[in-house]
Amino acid sequence: MAHWLIKSEPNKWSWRDQVEAGEKGTFWNGVRNHTAKQYLMAMQLGDQVFFYHSNEGKEIVGIVEVIKLFYPDPSDPSGKFGMVDVRAVKPLKRPVTLEAIKADPRLKDMMLVKNSRLSVQPVTDEEWKIVCEEGGV
DNA sequence: GCCAACGTTGGC
DNA sequence: GCCAACGTTGGC
Numbered sequence: 001m002a003h004w005l006i007k008s009e010p011n012k013w014s015w016r017d018q019v020e021a022g023e024k025g026t027f028w029n030g031v032r033n034h035t036a037k038q039y040l041m042a043m044q045l046g047d048q049v050f051f052y053h054s055n056e057g058k059e060i061v062g063i064v065e066v067i068k069l070f071y072p073d074p075s076d077p078s079g080k081f082g083m084v085d086v087r088a089v090k091p092l093k094r095p096v097t098l099e100a101i102k103a104d105p106r107l108k109d110m111m112l113v114k115n116s117r118l119s120v121q122p123v124t125d126e127e128w129k130i131v132c133e134e135g136g137v
Numbered sequence: 138g139c140c141a142a143c144g145t146t147g148g149c
Numbered sequence: 150g151c152c153a154a155c156g157t158t159g160g161c
Binding site (some may be wrong): 046058098 | 145149
């Protein structure tokens with residue numbers, strides 16, 4: 001099973017919002033980048049995804065899972081982009097900050113560090129394990 | 138098809 | 150609020 005990381009600005013859509021969306025989850029729209037789209041399309045049902053707060057917090061705060069495969073985003077006039085549905089699984093007991101990730105030599109190659117602008121990113125199994133340990137889950 | 142100009146993102 | 154990095158757009 002693959003792992004991913006998605007980013008959201010908490011003043012637009014926060015972890016709290018995601019939790020309040022409940023079991024039904026919510027669509028993850030607004031991606032307008034071809035690289036990010038590729039990753040969205042590669043997601044499988046049940047894939048686990050880190051939920052990262054950009055700008056404010058700058059930390060991984062929780063885990064969501066993919067509950068609906070890639071489908072067209074009706075808000076995209078070009079019809080080229082799409083989205084998946086995700087639902088909250090659990091929060092990290094201790095959020096893992098960008099600072100902590102940068103400080104850990106094992107996590108230095110994460111795309112979060114290398115390409116901070118990409119809004120949907122793959123996470124390797126090893127990176128996933130390390131962040132989970134640091135996050136207390 | 139190249140590349141300069143512009144807009145957006147996100148860390149600082 | 151600034152600016153670097155990156156993607157996209159549009160003139161040629």
